[in-house]
Each structure stands twice: as structure tokens, then as C-alpha cells.
Amino acid sequence: MAYDAFNILKSTAVPLPIENVDTDQIIPARFLKATERKGFGNNLFRDWRFNQDNSPKENFVLNNNLYTGKILVGGYNFGSGSSREHAAWAIYDYGFRCVISSFFADIFKNNCLNIGVLPVQVSVNFLNNIFEKIYDDPKTEIKVDLPKQQISIGSLANFEVFEINSYKKENMMNGYDDIDFLKNMKSEIQDFASKTPF
Amino acid sequence: MKKTLFDKVWDSHVVKSINDGPDVLFIDRHMIHEVTSPVAFLGLEKRKNSVLYPNKTFATADHNTPTINQHLPVSDPLSRNQLNALEDNAKKHGISYWGLGHEKNGIVHVVGPEYGITLPGATIVCGDSHTSTHGAFGAIAFGIGTSEVEMVLTSQCIMQPKPKKMRISINGELNNGVTPKDIALFIISKLSTSGATGFFVEYAGEVFKEMSMEGRMTVCNLSIEMGARGGMIAPDAKTFDYIKTKEFTPKGNNWNKAMEYWETLYTDKNAIFDKEFIFEGSEIEPMITFGTNPGMGISITKSIPNKEDIKGSVDTFIKSLDYMGFNEGDVMLGKPIDYVFIGSCTNGRIEDFRAFAKIVKGRKRANEVTAWLVPGSHKVMKAIKEEGLLEIFEEANFKLREPGCSACLAMNDDKIPPGRYAVSTSNRNFEGRQGPGARTLLASPTVAAAAAVTGKITDPRNLI
Numbered sequence: 264m265a266y267d268a269f270n271i272l273k274s275t276a277v278p279l280p281i282e283n284v285d286t287d288q289i290i291p292a293r294f295l296k297a298t299e300r301k302g303f304g305n306n307l308f309r310d311w312r313f314n315q316d317n318s319p320k321e322n323f324v325l326n327n328n329l330y331t332g333k334i335l336v337g338g339y340n341f342g343s344g345s346s347r348e349h350a351a352w353a354i355y356d357y358g359f360r361c362v363i364s365s366f367f368a369d370i371f372k373n374n375c376l377n378i379g380v381l382p383v384q385v386s387v388n389f390l391n392n393i394f395e396k397i398y399d400d401p402k403t404e405i406k407v408d409l410p411k412q413q414i415s416i417g418s419l420a421n422f423e424v425f426e427i428n429s430y431k432k433e434n435m436m437n438g439y440d441d442i443d444f445l446k447n448m449k450s451e452i453q454d455f456a457s458k459t460p461f
Numbered sequence: 462m463k464k465t466l467f468d469k470v471w472d473s474h475v476v477k478s479i480n481d482g483p484d485v486l487f488i489d490r491h492m493i494h495e496v497t498s499p500v501a502f503l504g505l506e507k508r509k510n511s512v513l514y515p516n517k518t519f520a521t522a523d524h525n526t527p528t529i530n531q532h533l534p535v536s537d538p539l540s541r542n543q544l545n546a547l548e549d550n551a552k553k554h555g556i557s558y559w560g561l562g563h564e565k566n567g568i569v570h571v572v573g574p575e576y577g578i579t580l581p582g583a584t585i586v587c588g589d590s591h592t593s594t595h596g597a598f599g600a601i602a603f604g605i606g607t608s609e610v611e612m613v614l615t616s617q618c619i620m621q622p623k624p625k626k627m628r629i630s631i632n633g634e635l636n637n638g639v640t641p642k643d644i645a646l647f648i649i650s651k652l653s654t655s656g657a658t659g660f661f662v663e664y665a666g667e668v669f670k671e672m673s674m675e676g677r678m679t680v681c682n683l684s685i686e687m688g689a690r691g692g693m694i695a696p697d698a699k700t701f702d703y704i705k706t707k708e709f710t711p712k713g714n715n716w717n718k719a720m721e722y723w724e725t726l727y728t729d730k731n732a733i734f735d736k737e738f739i740f741e742g743s744e745i746e747p748m749i750t751f752g753t754n755p756g757m758g759i760s761i762t763k764s765i766p767n768k769e770d771i772k773g774s775v776d777t778f779i780k781s782l783d784y785m786g787f788n789e790g791d792v793m794l795g796k797p798i799d800y801v802f803i804g805s806c807t808n809g810r811i812e813d814f815r816a817f818a819k820i821v822k823g824r825k826r827a828n829e830v831t832a833w834l835v836p837g838s839h840k841v842m843k844a845i846k847e848e849g850l851l852e853i854f855e856e857a858n859f860k861l862r863e864p865g866c867s868a869c870l871a872m873n874d875d876k877i878p879p880g881r882y883a884v885s886t887s888n889r890n891f892e893g894r895q896g897p898g899a900r901t902l903l904a905s906p907t908v909a910a911a912a913a914v915t916g917k918i919t920d921p922r923n924l925i
Binding site: 287366452 | 479485514542582583589609612711774777889
């Protein structure tokens, strides 16, 4: 098992209604110098979260005690730019297990799925609805039901179905990753490799 | 069934397709660097796995390396530690390693093509989003995360759903002063920073046919900046000429066999793309960015748009302009600048330095401008010296630094100070990308040169 299995998550959420949040914002390059995967959560959104003298920026949502939880809600095109998996690690290490947006960048989405953070893509309307509800009442809970592929907010009647391919879904629900799968294909892969041109 | 270039290369590398899941894709070439590989090696060891094909992985140090005094020990202990980890891992697992000071060292996406690691029709991955560069040769090349680096080390495969296909054609001729960088920034400004997410792009049309291999690399490099996993251009005589003499290119009978495959690498007539864009070369002018993502670019002679005229969130747009210290409607020409950076995997090749030299020759660096000229590799640095470009630079008061990623992502000491403006030939103008608080304006080497000698944003066509 590569990470904690994900089934049903009920949590309050942290709103970040900014579009095109790139992975350089999620974790700036100068914090990528570690050779082990630990401590990245401290530098999550470093330059939005802290001043250069390391004092917290009061108007940034992670410094606002009203908003907490295991779910991060971002604007359109979340996670664009650099392929650094450190961005997904920072999100996980900080304590988030799920990111919701109306659109995700490709590599970031893959990285999340590979380490056990569930990216949930919802419609623009549903996303706006989530932001409104959280701002109305920061204690509003979101329920992410992976087996049913449903996300609901407030009352269960207010839900949307989200996409995930069945292979990745099963991985997430069991905490498996692709290496577990690929290891079992070794002879098939070697056979294939012997026929490749270079 | 009619196939696209992308289909042909992808389909020939699928070891297995999983129902309602990804394809298991065989990887021909894997490149690694010091930042995104150490945790992959840790994972490999933790699971007691070994590297399945060490001869298909190539290591080079680039992201953290200093660009002055490379012969001295690296002063930052964290950077040094990461560089040492790469060296140790490469040696331990029998992987080719071109570390700091090695004659073949340089930015991973510059050295790959220089030595023929990059080949047409190959699948190439690296833990770096600008791996898309190698698509210039008709390869499927894309960036991956560290978990995937571990997968490739372990199994020489990764698991990916097949992307959708997009073709971007540019026909006709280009205007004077327009370079491949301008073309890429133009396309991204049209499609936006997420316009090609979920797609793999093929670039087609006369403009790309006429373009040099290095120009094609610049364009493919920037594919990720519109969200595409990668971009590719069908290999042609220019491609084969470029790779023929390179060290790792197949030789003799292997070359002939490879050519049989490579000559099939084009999009069949009537093959279907999920999305198509067609532009005219004459629409494009020298470009510059004004905001905090690469999609926020305009012709250098234009003004910053008003919030009423943009797509997407107005709040995000205003946040971006506030960061840059610009206003809606500002004219870009004449804005003063503090720094110029030429280099990176986008524009750190010899043709880029030739273009820079053409403008600065016989002129002087503006006194108020700090300029960093960073070649993409030792090979580029050598060519700069041999072709006499170094003399032109020194005559114009520019100094040449040593190779590496440098100020593109500012992991080393090459950081733009807070609030300062840098015209940069790199690939990202994100907040803080070139240092905390730094303000980046992306442009071509030609536009960067014009800014370097005038101290402000200047139309290079006035200096050609």
C-alpha cells in the first residue's frame, strides 16, 4: 500500500477562488531542494502565505482560522505549470486529501492520483455554489463519496457526479499505485523491450 | 484507419491497454535531473526494486547548478546535497551521468538533442514539464511526476490515458523580426494557458516546415504552457540531417532500420484530430507578456487589455496586474526594465545567442540593466566562443556565464530581486518564478537584446 486508502471523505473546506493557480505558487522552486519527501506542507503556498520576513500574511485563507478541513477548493485550471510532484506532496503533507476545481492541469492531476490526493472536477456552477456555501457558513461540510463518484454539499440532495476511470478509482480505494501493477508485468515488458527499435 | 503522427508513435509503444483505464506505455528514453529524481530512487530502494534498463536512463545536473565558478564546490549545502544524491544514485544503478563540469553537461532538454539521445518516433519522459521540447524530432515527449520517475526506473513503462489530439497549423510567411518564441507566445495567447489541456499537439504548416530544428524545439518546449502534455512536429530531411552524426544515434544498419520506421512518421491524409486551429504567419508580431502566466502575451506594440475585454476571472486578472505593477491599457513599449536573462531550455541554444548577438553587436548594454547570459550547455558555450559571439558580447559589456537552468526558476543564486522587471527568454512568468517578488516579461532573444541595449521595452525591428 503506497498511501492511505480513500473511500468517503466528509470535511469542511478551504476556499481559494483564484484561477490558473500554478505549481510554482503551490510550492516555490527554492523549496524543492530536499532529497526526502517530508516537510513540504510548511511551505505550501509559501509566498501567498508568508511575508519575506516569515510573518503570516493575514488576508491569505490558510492563515484564517475560519476555514479549515481536508478539502481545498480552487479556481479553474488548478495546478498548471511545472510537473513538480512536490506540489501534490505539499498539499498532502499540509493535511488535504482532496482538491476540488472546475478544471485541473494534466500532470498535477496525475501526480495527485499517484500519491492519494483525490482531484474532483465539478461544473463551474457547482464550484460557484461550493464557494458561496463556504462563504455563507465556513462550517459547511462537503461529502466526497468515491465509490459512488458523488460530491455533495450541505444537504445530500445538492450533489454532482464526478469522473474517474475505474482503474484509478480502484487504486485510490485500496491505496495502490501503478508500481504495484507494473511490477507484475515484468516479463511482458521485457518481451516488448526486446522488439523495440532503439 | 487513418492515423495521426501521434497515434503512430503512441500505438507502437503500448504494451497493454487497460479497460476504462490507462495504457501501459513503453518508454525508450528516460532523462533525470537532481530535483525530481532523489525521492524516486528512495522509493525504488524502499520497495527493494532495481532499475530495469539502466542504459535507457540518462542523468544530467542542471536545475541547482551555479552559473559562475563551477569548478569550485557548490556553496549552498542543500543544492550540493541534491547534486551529490544524483551522482550517487546514477553510479549505484549504472546510469550515464553528466554532472557539473562534465563536458557534456547542460540543461537536460538541451543536451538530449545535442547527443542524439532524442530520436524521432521515440517515447521520451523526464521529471520536468518542458520535456515536450523533444517533440521537435517527432518523438512523444512529456513531463512526469516523481512517482512516475520511479515507475520508469522500475519498469521502463508508465501508465497514461491516451490524450486527445490537436493540430495547430500556421501557414504563409512570417513578418520580419518574428522568431519561434514569438510564434509560441502568440499561440498560447490565443489558446490560453489551459487551452490544450488534455491534448497532445501536432504543429503543422509551412511555418514549421521552414523552421530550424532549434526553432522547432523552442515551439514544442512551450506546448506545456497552454496545458498540452506535449507537442510534436513530423520528422523530415532537416530532422534526419540534424541527428545523423550525433553520438547516441543508431549507426550503420541500425540507422537504415530506424529510417524505415522514421519515414512512416507523418499524419495520414484525412486523419482526424479532436481539435484544429489554423493561423496565418502574417498575423504574428514580436510578442511580450504583461501578466503572470504565459497566456498573458500581446504584440509588443499593443497595450495591456482592459478587464472588460478578457476571458476568465476579472479578480485573477487584476491580481496579476497588481503583482506586475501594471495598469489596464498600459502601452508596453518604453516601459523601463532592470534585468535581462537569456538562456533556459526554451531559448538557451546557439541560434538564440546568435539572434541576441545580431542586435547587441556594435551597441552597448544599457548601464541600468543587469544581464545574465547563460548557455544551455557546455556545447553551446563552446560554440559561442568559437563563433566569435563572445567577443561581440564582451565588446557590448555583456558577460557570459556557465550552463544551467539558472534564473528560469531561480533555484540557484541567479534570482531577480523583489519588484524588479526582467525581460526573460525563459518559459514562465508566474509570480516569484525568477525569485520572490520578481516581475518577469517573457520574450524572444531578439526582444530581450533590444531591451538590454536600450534599458526599456523596445521594438527590435527598429534595431535590426
